[in-house]
Amino acid sequence: MSSKKRKVLDDLEQPGRRSQVAPASQQSLNVAASDDAHFRHLYDRELDFKQLAEKDVDFAAVLQENGHLDFTEPKAVMQLTKTLLSLDFNLKLELPDDRLCPPVPNRHNYILWLKGLVDTSSYEPPGRPACGLDIGTGASCIYPLLGTTQRPSWRFVATDIDEKSLQYARRNVALNHLEDRITVLGRQPEDTLIPLRGRESEKVIHIDFTMMNPPFYESEDDMLSSAQSKVRPPHSACTGAPVEMVCEGGEIAHISRMLEESLVLKEEVQWYTSMLGKASSVETLVDKLKANGIDNYAITEFIQGNKTRRWALGWSFGPMRPAEHVARVKTSGWKKVSPPVLAIEVLSLHPGRSIDHAITRINEVMRSLELLSWNWDTDARKGTGRTRENVWSRASRRKKMRDQSTSFSVLSSAAPRSDPVQCRLGFDVAVEMGVSTTTVTVHWREGHDAVMFESLAGFLQGKLKNLG
């Protein structure tokens, strides 16, 4: 590939200044909320190159006298990646000159989103053990390195089809002493993307989520025209070999392969996810999900500065739903492709109104229903309920009254229930205190029935309305 072509591979944007907080390696390995907050906000602001240069002599050596970094200079770009990995994650990296040099903030964004996806789609506390599959890990093996650093209970299987990248990926895993938590697996182009079937599937026991940064482009021309259509000129020297950037059918074909495999594996993997380089691909793929009856999915947008945008899409066949902020894009224009609403505000308390009163009322209402379970967490000001059916509709409550009046005969003549109790809807009711107002919000946690979720929120809204 010509150097000109290489220069258009501008998926490198480096916003955000390094946080003042100590590197992860100096913090405890528990998933404390403070750790997560540290990582979440690492690249919120512009990078401060001068500060980086003060902390790392190798970075100082590539920084220009005027304090700028030459993004067309591969050496400088590579050093920035190494410096950020070292200072922010205590990770070491070795890369060849002719493979993709991953921009850390973008790759970190994907990991942050996955943490939210895995954490919120479970009743377990944040940080549950999980095994991720990174399809096409590249020479850097960057996702497994970032993921295992932030989540002590995560493991990874990392695959690639490119021998040189595999060699470097293994070296980077060893450099960071992560061999017991990251397995690097060579694949053939015709193998399944998810190695739970077919060749060498015996080496992979379980996968909770997949991730992929697919070759975005259908051809080198496609890649060039995409770069030229950008308002700003490409200004990075993010080098990539053709195997990394181009594949037949581009990202849609690659992600469609994952979708086909997921239709066979279904709930064997909780989340199937991929990064996307084109907004139009998100729409196409969401249509494909819907055509296959998949209603539980999540979309996010990674904004890096005001230049490059990337998206990620995840889908699940399981009933556990991710949080609203993880699954739905806030920026305009995304309503049509976004999954159904996952959080509905049912009460806004005026300042001065008693929160205790609202909490008592929520608990009274929930306990009056025949739910499978209802548990109130006093510290978190949040309750979790599960139900096998709509038990709040008028018809359902009338039936309950009738049953109660004949309970003796029902009890004495009823055969023991043999059918397993199915949960149709799981939800949280949370009292959330903002700066000026306090709200009560119902969050959809489990199930596939959006109408039932909305009906519950409507019912609760009615029951709480005189508290506002």
Ligand code: SAH
């Ligand atoms: N994950 C890295 C590299 C992404 S480039 C990063 O984000 O920086 C895409 C990678 O996918 C390349 O390393 C390429 O070799 C690999 N790849 C392409 N087809 C593949 C396949 N069928 N199975 C596994 N990896 C594949």
